[in-house]
Amino acid sequence: MSMKHAQPHFSQSQVTEMMKRLFDLTPSEIRSLPSYDDQNFHVVSAEGGEYVLKIMNSEDSKNYVLIEMQTYAMSVLHENGLPAQTVVPTTSGQLMSLEETDCGCGPQKYLVRLMTYLPGTTVSKVPLTPQLLYEIGKTAARMDKILHKMEHPHLGVLQRENFRWSLSNIPLLEGYIHLLDGEPLQEVVKSVIHQYKTSVIPKRSNFRECINHGDFNELNVLVQPEGDGHRISGILDFGDMNTGYFIHELAIAIMYMMTIHPEPVDVGGPVLAGWESVLPLNEAEKDCLYVLVLSRFCQSLVLARHSVMLHPENEEYLMITSRRGIHVLHRLWELGKEQVEKVWFQSAAQFSDKK
Template identity: 80%
Template sequence: MSAKRAKPNLSQSQASEMVKRLFGLTPLEMRPLPSYDDQNFCVAPVEGGEYVLKIMNSEDSKNHALMEVQTYAMSFLHQNGLPVQTALPTTSGELMTLEEIDCGDGCQKYLVRLLTYLPGTTISKAPLTPQLLYETGKTAARMDKVLQEMKHPHLSILQRENFIWSLSNVILLEGYIKVLDGDPLQEVVKSIINQYKTSVIPNRSNFRKCINHGDFNDLNVLVQPDENDGYRISGILDFGDMNSGYYIHELAITIMYMMMEHPDPIEVGGPVLAGWESILPLNEVEKECLYVLVLSRFCQSLVLARYSVTLHPENAEYLMITSRKGIHILQKLWELGKEEVEKEWFQSAAQFSDRK
């Protein structure tokens, strides 16, 4: 989370030239896609098909080994039947390439990949029926279970000790909390961080370890209509936050982001939990910590979005999407309290599973 994390800003003609030169494809159409701190273009070449040109920010581009593991993980998940993008090799056979580009303020090095395009719309645009929420929980659990089987020589790089978005590092938020000065939300966030310290950290040794996607959010999950007038999951995007964590972290992240898109957010937890437990039942300690972990993810999202706006005011609208909705949901969850929320989630999950 630093100003050095320079977001690339290529012109369309620069991006088009790059696709021709690196991948031997001639773009017929190109359109920009939204992104947090990278730059993405949807590319439709004359040769057919659709792709996403992904240009990583300059800071992440320095970590070649991490990008290599992420790209490999996508391929591994794809081979195991999950709807994930894969990288197209360059004309010289590389899955990613480091390019020196001048976006208007001097040359910087950016890692570039061309990924397959996945059809569908983001789950944020679909009606979140209990069935779709169940599928979302189930897919997140399947993904982490498959990732746990993955072997790679650089796997240890996913430890990412001070990675600010890891749910293992919630206490790092204390270094950013001053962005909430004067906001009544600051006291709520401080209280949640304290609950995290007293109830999550001492129990972590009982969580089951795994590799997390780490950002299974409402803009990173794609859906398409199915034959039953509902929706099915057609894509999982953006492996930039992958890290070594715990199964319960992925579940908490999934619940939190699905709550953002639901007219009655409290109802989300049950079906997502039922879907998750159809693949990976929780142990008692994991159940006990779920509420605080969901709230902790809200805190990460709100505090870091507010901080990012101070660095990139021009990108405020995109950065604050989650934040605006999230404040109200976090306050509601906090007011209801752990006992009330857990009762709703776990009873609803049990009823949902009984109907299956």
């Protein structure tokens, strides 16, 4: 089943009915929130309180244990002082409810969760100061450290073997590379995959394992004004959680912040300094950081192209990040590993000295 068919299309009256029946809450205001293949609503209740009602697409709704694991991870982070959403139980004490309805393609089952609402604006909408980038690196490291200590009988469900968004699975991109036929980008992607196979895979045994959030991007980090700058007020979207390595999370955070910064190469230093204030890198991790950041760019660009084929109606949205990403990837590739690492590691050291 394609994601398009699996996407829920609940009406506001259905949302009102569910809120009353499942949570004994009366919505006074319901606003649709953007989502790629689920359905999210910001709900203000007459009883006083703001929530996000999340309705999963019918395909992901089948992965009950995986969703349960993601929900548990959010609560663990929240208990440990990080701003993650928590789930509001139904009146019967359930964290999720499986709702069956026909959204236009026959009766389907959709997992419904009510979450606490986190205030703030996405980090994509505020100036990325070095201090904020430092906080982003620090928060990402704290998050993975907490997730690494998490205990749960179903942790194994996070070992997502052929999950194409895992940085452990860069060679899977070879199956999509034909989508770039005739573009200069194809040669860069091929070269990065080759670098990954020859320089990252042999060193992977020295990486420290953990559980990754896996999508620490500019739309999944919320901030609020504080003093002269901003503080992080929310971490969203645990749908890409998987077992991986600490260094993967750092590479992902650097890559996404580069896509929204006017001087992308300058992003690495402060994020790295923030990360290392919690988790200093070992030699193997340092040596692979550059190729891992480039690898995430390749994943993002190639898989966006794949998504455009499946959802041509979303092309404009999907290609916004892509156009910027292609430019940044070419720039990083032209500068080369030695030059980029020099900028990152020197500015990280200077940043840490000031702390």
